[in-house]
Amino acid sequence: MRKTNEKALQHAPEEPVLLAGLGEFYIERGDFNKSIPYLKQANEKGFQFPEGSLALRLAEAYSATGQFEEALSFYEKGLKEKTELSSLFGYGYTALQVGDYELAAKKLEEVRSMDEEFASLYPYLARAYEGVNDFKKALEVAEEGIKVDEFNDDLYVEAGKLYVKSGQKEPGEKMLREALAINPGNQEAFLTLLSYLEEQEQGEELLELVSHLREMGEEDPVFTWYEGKAKNLMDELEEALTSYENAFPAFSEDIEFIEEYGRILLEMGHKEKALHQFRILLQKNPSRHDIEELIMELEEAMF
DSSP: OHHHHHHHHHHOTTOHHHHHHHHHHHHHHTOHHHHHHHHHHHHHTTOOOSSSOHHHHHHHHHHHTTOHHHHHHHHHHHHHHOOOHHHHHHHHHHHHHTTOHHHHHHHHHHHHHHOTTOTTHHHHHHHHHHHTTOHHHHHHHHHHHHHHOTTOHHHHHHHHHHHHHTTOHHHHHHHHHHHHHHOTTOHHHHHHHHHHHHHTTOHHHHHHHHHHHHHTTOOOHHHHHHHHHHHHHTTOHHHHHHHHHHHHHHHTTOHHHHHHHHHHHHHTTOHHHHHHHHHHHHHHOTTOHHHHHHHHHHHHHHO
């Protein structure tokens, strides 16, 4: 079909139906960048599909390539021409990407009113309500979504984060662990849970979680960092330092890591190495006057 249309375009380069056909072909292939120029030309020439909406095809292509602002205007136009459930969902999703949480919630609620079993909408609708600081509504949506699709790990993550934010720590941790039981590779789930356990200073639980994730076949450089955090919380400083040294290649540019690494080096008596890390930290963040003072103290003591 593509070759036929391209040959036909050589003879009739202004023919809107051929332009639209090529644009549609590339959308079906998932090659959205290639589809946009053809669809734009067809749109400028006033072409419209007998069924469906050219504006919605453009909206889909723009959204898929991260051009969200452009996508929104085409969604608005296209949905006036024809209401399509998937496009209405795309409109809500795209509004969420640009931070228009009220619009996102409105459009995703329209999707829910048309099809309550549309499981994919619930994580995004929960995030939209979270964006307007309606945490109660966001949590209700996440829990409703879990009833629709009990194996959607993203919904458990959303619910877990919302519980933690609202001060309900235990159900939050439970939800995050449920997410990892479904999908141990859900990065948002394990990062959120690791961070929560660190905040609660639960070193042993932190170490157990890292070990469990590794046993499940997951691996991420952040596990080594959190292994160091756990050992530090457990006052096993020598082992903590080893973990930080192993994690260093992956996080040598991370400000938080640099400070933690420097402080453990200092605590273990490696003053020169610690001083080196603090100098790097200050270079990356000159506003850290506390680190500047620490550097001066170390320099006075050492030289």
